[in-house]
Amino acid sequence: MIHVDVPTLALRGGAIPVLGLGTWQAQHGAAERAVSAALQLGYRHVDTATMYGNEGEVGRALSTVGIDRDDVFVTTKLPPERVGREQRTLTESLIALNLDHVDLWLIHWPPGGQAAPRTWDEFRAARDEGLVRSIGVSNYSIRQIDELIEVTGEAPAVNQIPYSPSDHDPALLAAHRERGIVVEGYSPLKRSDLRAPALVDAAAAHDVTAAQVVLRWHVQHDVVVIPKSTDRERLAANLDVFGFELTDEEMARIDALG
Ligand SMILES: NC(=O)c1ccc[n+]([C@@H]2O[C@H](COP(=O)([O-])OP(=O)(O)OC[C@H]3O[C@@H](n4cnc5c(N)ncnc54)[C@H](OP(=O)(O)O)[C@@H]3O)[C@@H](O)[C@H]2O)c1
Numbered sequence: 692m693i694h695v696d697v698p699t700l701a702l703r704g705g706a707i708p709v710l711g712l713g714t715w716q717a718q719h720g721a722a723e724r725a726v727s728a729a730l731q732l733g734y735r736h737v738d739t740a741t742m743y744g745n746e747g748e749v750g751r752a753l754s755t756v757g758i759d760r761d762d763v764f765v766t767t768k769l770p771p772e773r774v775g776r777e778q779r780t781l782t783e784s785l786i787a788l789n790l791d792h793v794d795l796w797l798i799h800w801p802p803g804g805q806a807a808p809r810t811w812d813e814f815r816a817a818r819d820e821g822l823v824r825s826i827g828v829s830n831y832s833i834r835q836i837d838e839l840i841e842v843t844g845e846a847p848a849v850n851q852i853p854y855s856p857s858d859h860d861p862a863l864l865a866a867h868r869e870r871g872i873v874v875e876g877y878s879p880l881k882r883s884d885l886r887a888p889a890l891v892d893a894a895a896a897h898d899v900t901a902a903q904v905v906l907r908w909h910v911q912h913d914v915v916v917i918p919k920s921t922d923r924e925r926l927a928a929n930l931d932v933f934g935f936e937l938t939d940e941e942m943a944r945i946d947a948l949g
Contacts, residue, residue: 692758695733695930700913702873703848704818704825705794708764709910710930711736713877713919718745725921726752730763732927738851738877738917739788740768740799741780746787754789766795768829768851769810771802777813781822796823797851800830806838815845825849829875833866840870851875854914855882856890856905859949864912875915879905889944897935900928907932908945 699706712729714722714737722745726737730752739749746767753763765788773780781796796817798810814826827849828836840846850867854876867874883890883905890901897904902918906929909916918929937945 692731693733696933697733697735697930698910698933700873700915702825703846703871705764707795707825707849707873707875707915708736709913709915710734710906710932711738711764711766711915711917712926713917714739714745714749715743715919717919717921718743718748720748721921723748723752725926727756728923729926729930730756730758732923733930734926735762736764736766736917738766740770740797741773741784742768742770742799746784750787750789760790764794765790766797767793768797768799769814771798771800771807774802774807774810777810778817781817785822792822792824794824795827795849796825797827797829797849798831801828801832801835806831806835806842808839808842811839811843811845811847815843827851827872829877833863833870836870836872846870846872849873849875849915851877853878853882854909854916855879856887856908856945856948857882857884859946861946864914873913873915875917876909877917879909879916880918884948887948889941889948893937893941893945896941897937899932899935903928903932904937904941904945907935907937908942911937911942
């Protein structure tokens, strides 16, 4: 078992490791193998969802690797079509994950394109019951977040959105920060052109890969990043981004890709 000091960001209800493992499109044993390998390599944050169909595999990996429950941060998500069946869906997630709570539960997409304050109330109730530590949203606009705040008085702890250098939007990050919301960036690698000179040059300067530069860029922007891999070498490389620091000039060049 390898120990890696992954920094955390404070969020309402706890602290979230700034880098975690994505699991979308990992099924049929691949998720279980990837999560087991990742935990052994030092990952302590796993992102799954009801929709990914792999909560059972994630749960088996968590049980067999034998890491203290409190040392792992687990996120799952409610599919929008389960609106009205929030509590039952959460119960199914917890059974599949073999956990008595998750660290973060997200509304996967705005249901029907709406903010869905009623669902947000169900999330708050689940949190108050201790079934989830923190609650948040995914793929929400700031306008939809403001509607949740207006109706319920409570902001999400997290908004999980597509984020990569090509998506960089300082005003969007600031809007989340002003509301005390942690931004989680998904598809960080898929949405990046790893041949972009700003990435290639920084990679050469630090003797790392362009993918590692992308993930490090998220970390330096305090954006939680959840790269997915099922390959042991890429899993190890993606976590190995805490031994170098991008300069202000490198960060600015990468920011300009947005
Ligand atoms: N909330 C949402 O709506 C939403 C939407 C999309 C994703 N997500 C979450 O975010 C996670 C990450 O996003 P994603 O899976 O879409 O994309 P990603 O993590 O940006 O990219 C994953 C792809 O990149 C490859 N890869 C991994 N490490 C690499 C490296 N070091 N160099 C080159 N290629 C590498 C992977 O292949 P190998 O597996 O072969 O390494 C896979 O094909 C998801 O798994 C999911 O947990 C959430």
